[in-house]
Structure formats: structure tokens, C-alpha cells
Amino acid sequence: MVRCGVRAHRHGSGTPLVFLHGAGVDHRILTSLEAVFTASPTLDRRWERVYLDLPGSAGSVCPPSIDGSDAVVDAILDFMHESFPGEPFALVGNSWGGMLARSIASRRDSRTLGLALICPTVVADQQRRTLPPRTVIHHDSGAALVSAGAGPHGLRGDVGDPDARELEALP
Secondary structure (H helix, E strand, O other), X not given: OEEOOEEEEEEOOOEEEEEEOOOOOOHHHOHHHHHHHHOOHHHXXXXXXXXXXXXXXXOXXXXXXXXXXXXXXXXXXXXXXXXXXOOOEEEEEEOHHHHHHHHHHHOOOOOEEEEEEEOOOOOOOHHHOOOOOOOOOOOOHHHHHHHOOOOXXXXXXXXXXXXXXXXXXXX
16 A cells, blocks of 8 residues: 555554654564564554555655655655544654654654654764764674675765775775
8 A cells, every 4th residue: 555655564453553664674674573463462453563665665656745854754644644544553663763753753643652763863963963982893804895885874884984994905
């Protein structure tokens, strides 16, 4: 089912539990959680799991109106209002999906029962993040060779990373 640039995959019955994936992946990143629900007939009947493919991922459409995270939140809310009007729901957000879930909750939608956040993006602007210093526990040059072509989200880090210079020195 595709609506508002959002595609849904539904399992079980009961109160909607909406799963929001991170950037660069699709709903399948969260479907391993399905085993928790199918192992318990009570949970399976309590929650209808709604795994979304956000605009532009895995066969979902990305209309021109989707020009940023706020527009994605609007598309999710439109989907939820169309799919389960007036019903309460809960959200599970992973990474960027966690940021989207927090945004939905911050809009004070009275239907939001709660959030479960898995490694959420809390501050999207990397310049405003407070992170501990990077620590290499074990350097594996074989892994570094594999990741040498990775982009800014790959294993080797951002351009200008000291490890990038180390990679250049490898034969």
C-alpha cells in the first residue's frame, strides 16, 4: 500500500505500532523485531505492526512535495490519519526514524501512546553534536582496505580523517 509517499507492510492486529527506519535503508532493517511479536500470541493480537517504507525508499514514491524531514513527518502523519483515523498509536524509530518519531511526538498528537527509539538521531547537525573522542579498539587493516572506497558514512570516517591518510599509505 502506498499513500503520501509512504508504503506500509502490516502484520498482526490491534493498536497500530508504526516502525520508522533510518536513512539509506527500508522497512526490512526493523523486521527482525517481528519475532518478538509472533512468539507471543498476546503481543501479536495487541499490536498491529506497521512497517513503513519512507518516501524514496524500497518502492515508495517520493513526490516533489517531500523536500526535507518536516515534509516526511507530514507524509507519515497523513498516512496515519488516513490509515487509522482517530486511533491511538505508538512509534518505533531507528536512527533518522527516531528523529522523525520524536518530531511526531513533539507535535503533541494526542493519539501518540509512546515512543521506542533505537539509536536515534537526536541532533542532525554534526557541528552541534557532542560526541566522545573517536577510539580505535583494534585496527584491522583488512577491514580498512575493504572500506577504502566507502563514503562519509562508511567505516573509514569522513574526509580528512587521519585513518584516511593511513589508507593511502597501504600498498
